[in-house]
Amino acid sequence: MNCKMKVAIVYASITGNTKELAEELFELFLAHSVEVTLYKIEDFPLLDLNQFDAIAVGTYTWGNGEIPTEMRGLYQAFELLGRKSLVTAIFGTGDSFYLRYCGAVDLFRDMLYVHTNLAAILKVELTPQDQDVDRCHRLVVAIVNRVQRIQHVANGLAGRH
Numbered sequence: 001m002n003c004k005m006k007v008a009i010v011y012a013s014i015t016g017n018t019k020e021l022a023e024e025l026f027e028l029f030l031a032h033s034v035e036v037t038l039y040k041i042e043d044f045p046l047l048d049l050n051q052f053d054a055i056a057v058g059t060y061t062w063g064n065g066e067i068p069t070e071m072r073g074l075y076q077a078f079e080l081l082g083r084k085s086l087v088t089a090i091f092g093t094g095d096s097f098y099l100r101y102c103g104a105v106d107l108f109r110d111m112l113y114v115h116t117n118l119a120a121i122l123k124v125e126l127t128p129q130d131q132d133v134d135r136c137h138r139l140v141v142a143i144v145n146r147v148q149r150i151q152h153v154a155n156g157l158a159g160r161h
């Protein structure tokens with residue numbers, strides 16, 4: 001499949017679980033010939049948010065189901081941008097020992113659903129396992145299909161003028 005789309009994966013990770021998931025997604029996007037860039041949250045230029053067709057956000061959960069401090073700027077940037085044609089996905093790792101399992105994923109999900117075109121959600125228990133590869137693959141396909149559909153409609157509209 002040859003897709004003309006620009007995708008960013010932006011993640012926060014302390015002990016490496018979410019990083020592992022982000023790297024798996026990165027490899028899968030590459031396998032779909034997508035132009036994809038992997039960013040740690042501290043390296044992601046928030047002003048470039050609008051330069052991508054799709055953004056996959058990865059986060060661990062902190063405190064009592066909270067979004068990590070370093071992810072809050074990105075959360076607010078999506079709210080401010082409010083671009084319904086921006087395809088997004090939210091993924092993360094958590095520990096079901098806690099009451100709010102992957103609570104940060106849920107908080108991002110609710111916001112991204114309102115302000116962007118949310119295509120996929122993925123929660124993984126701690127370290128990604130073999131069976132999670134298929135779930136990652138489904139997230140990638142959901143994003144690729146959603147962007148292609150948007151581009152198809154946009155090209156159709158452009159052709160009318």
Ligand SMILES: Cc1cc2nc3c(=O)[nH]c(=O)nc-3n(C[C@H](O)[C@H](O)[C@H](O)COP(=O)(O)O)c2cc1C
Pocket residue numbers: 012013014015016017018019060061062063064065066093094095096098099100101102103125126127
């Ligand atoms: C102080 C602390 C609070 C946490 N709170 C939650 C929580 O509320 N919900 C949850 O699902 N996981 C919680 N976790 C688990 C982490 O989100 C989980 O270990 C995650 O995989 C860490 O991701 P990382 O390896 O990418 O840093 C907590 C972990 C710590 C140390």
